[in-house]
Amino acid sequence: MDYGKKMVRHIPTCLECGDKIRYGRTDKKFCCDDCRNRHYNNIAKGSRTFRRKVLAMLSRNYAVLNELLRSGATSVDVMDAVTMGFVPGVMTACRKSGRHEEFSCFDIRYIMTNTRIYSISKIQNVYLPLHSGTKKE
Numbered sequence: 001m002d003y004g005k006k007m008v009r010h011i012p013t014c015l016e017c018g019d020k021i022r023y024g025r026t027d028k029k030f031c032c033d034d035c036r037n038r039h040y041n042n043i044a045k046g047s048r049t050f051r052r053k054v055l056a057m058l059s060r061n062y063a064v065l066n067e068l069l070r071s072g073a074t075s076v077d078v079m080d081a082v083t084m085g086f087v088p089g090v091m092t093a094c095r096k097s098g099r100h101e102e103f104s105c106f107d108i109r110y111i112m113t114n115t116r117i118y119s120i121s122k123i124q125n126v127y128l129p130l131h132s133g134t135k136k137e
Contacts, residue, residue, distance in 0.1 A: 015039055057090040058105060065108045068120055075118035088112065 012021045012028060016035035021028050030036040064086040068076055078088060093104040100111045102119075110120045 054090065057087045058092065060085045061087055061090055061105045062108065065105055065110065065120055069108065069122065074120050075116060076120075078112065078115055078117055081117055086117075 010026065012026070013019065014021055014031040014035050015029050016039040017031065019031050021031050030039065064081060064084045067084070068074075068081075078086075082088065091103040091105050095102050097111075103110055103112055104123065107123045108120065109123050110117050112118075
């Protein structure tokens with residue numbers, strides 16, 4: 001055995017700020033809790049931003065469809081709806097209904113062709129489970 005060899009410790013660097021980590025476990029990845037939180041928040045930021053944008057488009061579509069319903073319209077030209085802020089490819093549900101595809105934006109149902117949105121109506125008796133557990137008293 002060679003007892004004369006010096007053990008060289010690899011000093012890791014923080015994944016977030018790049019500072020050397022001089023204490024703690026040798027496999028430690030972050031110098032402090034703030035750097036660890038900042039690192040994982042930056043990773044999650046992209047998906048949060050995407051979800052926020054999709055929800056904003058869904059909310060805008062719902063507002064346009066709801067405004068059409070309140071005005072008594074059950075049909076509108078797609079280009080007119082787009083001018084009002086409607087995004088045709090964004091919906092909460094899609095299903096085949098006879099010869100047509102029926103779309104939903106939350107509780108509003110409509111049929112859309114290349115040029116027209118029609119049969120706009122509210123879905124009645126929408127069941128939404130509030131929770132899956134049993135109520136405790």
